Amino acid sequence: MSADPVRAKALAILREQRLTLLHVACRKLADVPDEAIGRVQSSREGGATYAIDMFDGAFTCTCKHGGDCAHALAVQLVVGAGAR
Numbered sequence: 001m002s003a004d005p006v007r008a009k010a011l012a013i014l015r016e017q018r019l020t021l022l023h024v025a026c027r028k029l030a031d032v033p034d035e036a037i038g039r040v041q042s043s044r045e046g047g048a049t050y051a052i053d054m055f056d057g058a059f060t061c062t063c064k065h066g067g068d069c070a071h072a073l074a075v076q077l078v079v080g081a082g083a084r
């Protein structure tokens with residue numbers, strides 16, 4: 001069991017089904033997807049929705065952490081892409 005709080009949050013996002021993947025793409029002959037777009041609903045009722053964009057393995061997110069966050073990690077865990 002990991003003590004990493006970002007990872008724990010990312011796993012909660014997946015467990016609570018708050019991630020919606022809108023787009024996943026893989027360049028020809030690439031090993032892993034290099035493009036993804038997702039949305040994560042905040043756990044708070046009436047909370048924000050965050051948009052995560054991954055291109056060339058680099059993540060950006062509309063939350064204040066800007067891509068180094070649980071939202072991006074949740075996308076990464078599902079699509080199996082990008083180094084962290």
Ligand SMILES: [Zn+2]
Pocket residue numbers: 050061062063064065066067069070071072
């Ligand atoms: Zn985020």
